[in-house]
Amino acid sequence: MVSVFFLRMIISTLLSSGIASIVSPLASLSRSIMAALQMLHAVIAGGFLGVLLHYLGAPLPPVMITLAFTLFSSLLVAELVERGFTQDSAAAISAFISSATASISGYMAAKVSATALSEAWSFLVGSAVLVRIEDLFILSSVLLIAVVLVALFYKELIFISFDEEGARAMGFHVRYYRYLLYALLSLVAVSLSISLGAIVAHILLAAPGSISTRIASSIKQIFSISLSIALIGGIIGAIIAYHLALPPGAAVGIVITVCYGVFIYAVRGRR
Amino acid sequence: MIMSFIELTNVTIKYGSIVALENISFKLEHPFFAIIMGPNGAGKTTLLRALIGLVKPSRGEISVFNLDPVKDPYKVRSIVGYVPQMITVDTSVPLRVRDVVLMGIISKMKPPRVFKTPRINYEIERALKVVGLGELHDELFSILSGGQKQRVMIARAIVTKPKLLLLDEPFSMLDAEAKCELAELIYRLYREMNISILMAAHEISPCLPYEPLILILNKKLYGIGKAHDVLVREVLAKAYAGYMEIGKIAILGEDHG
Numbered sequence: 001m002v003s004v005f006f007l008r009m010i011i012s013t014l015l016s017s018g019i020a021s022i023v024s025p026l027a028s029l030s031r032s033i034m035a036a037l038q039m040l041h042a043v044i045a046g047g048f049l050g051v052l053l054h055y056l057g058a059p060l061p062p063v064m065i066t067l068a069f070t071l072f073s074s075l076l077v078a079e080l081v082e083r084g085f086t087q088d089s090a091a092a093i094s095a096f097i098s099s100a101t102a103s104i105s106g107y108m109a110a111k112v113s114a115t116a117l118s119e120a121w122s123f124l125v126g127s128a129v130l131v132r133i134e135d136l137f138i139l140s141s142v143l144l145i146a147v148v149l150v151a152l153f154y155k156e157l158i159f160i161s162f163d164e165e166g167a168r169a170m171g172f173h174v175r176y177y178r179y180l181l182y183a184l185l186s187l188v189a190v191s192l193s194i195s196l197g198a199i200v201a202h203i204l205l206a207a208p209g210s211i212s213t214r215i216a217s218s219i220k221q222i223f224s225i226s227l228s229i230a231l232i233g234g235i236i237g238a239i240i241a242y243h244l245a246l247p248p249g250a251a252v253g254i255v256i257t258v259c260y261g262v263f264i265y266a267v268r269g270r271r
Numbered sequence: 272m273i274m275s276f277i278e279l280t281n282v283t284i285k286y287g288s289i290v291a292l293e294n295i296s297f298k299l300e301h302p303f304f305a306i307i308m309g310p311n312g313a314g315k316t317t318l319l320r321a322l323i324g325l326v327k328p329s330r331g332e333i334s335v336f337n338l339d340p341v342k343d344p345y346k347v348r349s350i351v352g353y354v355p356q357m358i359t360v361d362t363s364v365p366l367r368v369r370d371v372v373l374m375g376i377i378s379k380m381k382p383p384r385v386f387k388t389p390r391i392n393y394e395i396e397r398a399l400k401v402v403g404l405g406e407l408h409d410e411l412f413s414i415l416s417g418g419q420k421q422r423v424m425i426a427r428a429i430v431t432k433p434k435l436l437l438l439d440e441p442f443s444m445l446d447a448e449a450k451c452e453l454a455e456l457i458y459r460l461y462r463e464m465n466i467s468i469l470m471a472a473h474e475i476s477p478c479l480p481y482e483p484l485i486l487i488l489n490k491k492l493y494g495i496g497k498a499h500d501v502l503v504r505e506v507l508a509k510a511y512a513g514y515m516e517i518g519k520i521a522i523l524g525e526d527h528g
Contacts, residue, residue, distance in 0.1 A: 009380060057277060058354055117373065145435075155373070155374075155377060156377065158364060158366070159374045161360070162360065162361055162364040162366055162371070162374070163355065163360045163374075164359070165355045165356075165359040166353060166359070166360070166374075166424075166427075167374070168325055168354065169320075169323050169325060169353035169437075170348060170353060170374070170375060170378035170379075170428075171345050171348035171349060171379070173376050215361070216368070217365050217411060218364060218365050218411075219365060219366070219370075221365075222365070
């Protein structure tokens with residue numbers, strides 16, 4: 001008989017994989033992987049800040065503060081890029097701010113409460129072992145938002161990735177589409193951090209898109225391959241985690257890393 | 272009433288402290304077939320970008336079909352087609368030819384886009400036929416030759432029926448035959464579709480048979496007129512710092528020092 005915990009873990013992992021598989025190709029095509037990974041630094045900083053403010057009496061739950069800080073961080077990157085910074089420079093500036101915020105908030109949170117750091121720690125390693133119904137609801141909502149936004153605007157986002165200069169010249173509001181993409185990435189970064197942890201979210205955000213954009217010969221294929229990689233990693237990872245009593249995030253991360261390694265080996269072999 | 276021309280009056284454009292264009296004034300009556308010629312860093316691309324409001328002048332005024340590209344950039348962009356330098360295009364994005372042309376159509380639709388597929392397909396095929404690529408609509412853009420890629424980008428620009436087509440270095444990285452074919456296509460757009468053409472080019476020889484208006488630019492405008500008026504020593508020697516003549520051959524050397 002399958003336990004409820006395992007069932008929830010599987011559902012949580014599948015939802016997370018689905019979310020990642022939708023946005024990862026867009027991050028890869030728009031050369032925003034570094035910016036997306038930077039958002040996970042912001043999640044950690046936001047997590048520390050959220051827990052600290054929660055203990056200091058803030059009316060918002062830590063997860064909302066985490067989301068707000070990550071959103072701020074991602075829009076800062078988007079605006080810096082619009083103002084002529086390279087993606088890497090913009091991501092680096094935002095990462096400095098996140099790192100400083102994480103250090104200060106973490107230090108202060110530890111002074112306020114002995115358990116504060118362990119609460120913030122959940123953003124690093126995730127909570128998929130003890131998934132609550134609320135977490136599944138959050139993940140389902142984020143998946144729905146991601147599907148709707150990408151279905152509505154993927155053509156524009158891909159066209160801008162293809163030819164940003166031409167897109168601007170033709171009248172696309174490139175700035176707003178960049179805001180949209182980065183806001184979506186930050187939402188996904190927070191939700192993946194809740195379920196699988198920020199460390200593994202790095203892999204899920206980067207790998208499916210990086211692999212699929214290198215081997216696909218159409219946009220449809222990119223999303224199909226990305227979904228396959230994320231789901232395979234998610235399902236196999238969840239099963240391994242259950243049987244070996246590992247954190248699911250870690251197992252999913254290992255499986256997708258192995259997929260990525262096999263892919264790189266195969267590509268090198270073909271050359 | 273819309274007055275049919277583009278006009279620049281004392282336009283100066285700076286990037287920080289670097290002057291890209293200095294005190295440029297000229298007027299072109301629609302329809303025109305014109306080429307901006309000048310060395311690297313002359314401000315050719317900057318001039319094209321300024322016409323669609325991507326760069327703002329620090330001084331002077333620009334009018335494109337009686338619209339100000341600074342105040343109304345999106346209105347200007349709705350009547351202007353733009354073909355960027357191919358180097359700015361990321362061909363690793365696996366778009367089909369028809370998708371690239373679709374980009375032009377979508378740019379003129381307000382979100383959320385409602386696609387009327389048969390009408391859009393017709394527009395795409397019509398634009399591709401104009402540029403001679405009707406058969407290739409389902410091919411991957413990345414596998415096309417340089418000349419074919421340029422034609423697709425032109426199809427993308429003309430699918431919205433612009434009044435003015437701006438092309439940035441359309442002949443770069445093409446062989447001699449492809450350059451001549453492309454020049455002929457661009458001239459046909461001007462003659463048969465009444466589209467004004469303004470292109471930035473290092474090399475103008477493929478277009479010379481079509482008697483274009485030539486603007487000699489190197490931050491300042493050194494000459495504007497037909498080839499026999501501006502491709503002369505007095506003008507070229509001012510615009511090209513490394514200009515020299517060996518016998519009957521003029522060498523337009525660029526000053527990189």
